[in-house]
Amino acid sequence: MDVSALLLSRIQFAFTVSFHIIFPAFTVGLAAWLTFLEALRLATGRPLYRRLFDFWLHIFAIAFGLGVVTGIVMAFQFGTNWSELSLRTGPVQGPLLGYESFTAFALEASFFGVMMFGRRRVPTWFYLFACAMVTLGTSLSSFWIMVNNSWMQWPVGYEMDANGIFVPTDWFAIIFSPVVWVRFPHMVLAAYVTTAFCVAATGAWYLIEKRLHAEGVEMIRMGLGLAAVLVPLQILFGHLTGDYVHDRQPAKFAAIEGRWENEKPAAEVLFAIPDEATEANRYAISIPYLGSVIGSMSLTSEEVGLKSFPPDQRPPVAIPFFAFRIMVGCGLVMLALAWFGTWTTHRRLLPQRRWLIWCIFLSFPLGLIATLTGWFTAEVGRQPWAVYGVLRTAEAATPSLTAREVGVSLVIFALIYGTIAVAGIAYVHRLLRRGPEPDPQTMDPQLNPKRPLGLAAGGPAASSNPAE
């Protein structure tokens, strides 16, 4: 395998997996939300929940379909482009992916059919059950993927045989690796938060356009309310994930921190332009002591710099460094929006604060950006290793591939993914613009067009008690 074929294979994998993760990140959360809506409707009998459900089900269907077809690609790319990885780590990673197939794929796909087409064919309780099974399937899928990826980040429970094959010796250690149990919640929370902001932003869109008030308010209330609880939790799990990186992947941690020298106590670089050629940061803005506090919860600890590692064991610095900062930035903005937005909604002040409605509307991509940049941090930061510290990415690729072959497939992937993305965005946009079916009986005072946003708090209790 020549160098350019390796690079092209890496670009192809990064491109296809980044494209893919967008859809699971969205559907994991949306499936849970749809189940919740269906349960709420059964419990309260409010038709609003049914309209919201029917509306989001269409969006879910598109995202789910894209997730399935782009996911099948991933199942084959390990073999086509990373055959050495497959051969050597297949005995560990293969069964984990096998369990993903057994527990998740068939479950979500079969019940997805019922969810989409079967409402009139199954009992009410079974329909709710089908929604729950789709949710369970999408979550289980994330679980096995996180077990798999966490093993690549921190390989445990194996022995290497004479042929360089990773032979699993302790499945319990692999599945219950502490790394899994901070990264899996981190991913699921990312999916939920992503969905929450997309839902809230859609609601804000309707409020900006002064239509679909009840639906819009409910979407903002539910989306931001959920985010208000989950974003802080997500920041906690992000911190725990950082702890494992600090302890087990010090080179990645140093790259994220933009720290070149060992420092005691260490400063925290807020912003800089890391320069690998001179092994230093340009235009750095740092806060003394904070690096030690973040790394080790101490004012005096020594923190490791990149120069402690030979250059061929360092990740590329710029991508993890910037990706991490973008992720954290998105997270903080989401926290502010979720808390302030929820408080404002609760106080029924949302109609007066149109700037806030606009901010909520514009927040729709924040969750997705944070999810993607988080993955860039994790995966690029793991380089130059495919399996951290044991198997180099360069040794993992398919030996027989040439740059021309991968170049051709990469161009075709880019064209086709571009086409389906453009069409998908256009159709989702069209669905969102149309919005939920309007309420057939406009008896609900919330829907009085002369008093838009009159009940920003929404909810059945508020509907008989106008805001003024």
Added chain:
Amino acid sequence: MPIDLAFIWAAIIAFGVLAYVVMDGFDLGVGILFPLFPDKKDRDVMMNSVAPVWDGNETWLVLGGGGLLAVFPLAYATILPALYMPLIAMLLGLIFRGVAFEYRWRTKRWERVWDVAFAGGSIVAGFCQGIALGALVQGIPVVDRAYAGGWWDWLTPFSIATGLALLIGYTLLGSTWLVMKTEGELARRARHLAQRLAFLTVIAMGVFSLWTPWLRPLYLDRWFGFPTAMFSVIVPLLVLGSLYLIVKGLKSGKDVQPFLASLGLFILGYAGIGISFYPYIVPTSLTIWDAAAPPESLSFLLVGALVLVPIILAYTGYAYWVFRGKVRHEDGYH
């Protein structure tokens, strides 16, 4: 005698791939038949007849592919690079037809475009699967645990022929599925098509069977040597029996029988291929024991397979049961 985990897994993977071939086979077949049914209403019904189940059908591809990585990593790491181009083309075909299920209903102006994507994607996917099968049967060279052939090795007259043969077979599955699931003029046309496709499929199987033994001495020996030659006698008889059941079912209006008998044809063809190259998994380079993962991997996943595959079959069966009966135009959620 110790349990032969590699053998058990070969059986499970073989079952998974067969399940994929027949299940996605009929929904790919429906897509391949799209050009023959230009009417929009017919196409709506055709698509709705497979819409609730195609997702589940395709998961068997991941089960087969992912399962191969888990239990025969060496086969996975040599077959996939050898078939790089047809497999990538197949995946892209599956993407196009997969998104068409959703996109087609979202637009009036571009509906025809997604019709073409659905049909084209189905044709490319089916054809490439056949090519992959042909390329596997003709053999894949392996040296030092890596694919040792060239970039174009998969492209031969034989693999093109298997590609076409599989396309024909898929259209038979698709048309008999339509016979079973639709009514009226659409069903009548499907019945008409199915009859011709049944004969074409049997001819294709015949060509494949006459061609295969001459590819490798192993196959020749299997086909004409004792005891496997018994199958060379029995299988053609069973194939003709299935053909009879298809034609008779079509004539007598038993709408389920042609589909089931077509499945029978596929199972017979599949068994014939299996008999030809067992115990090789990469003919004629690697046997199932050469390619098998360590026992720690095989046994760990086997526990899951024994518990979960029956559950999967149960709820998959239930999902089919929910959507039993004829599909009408107003069905579907769109």
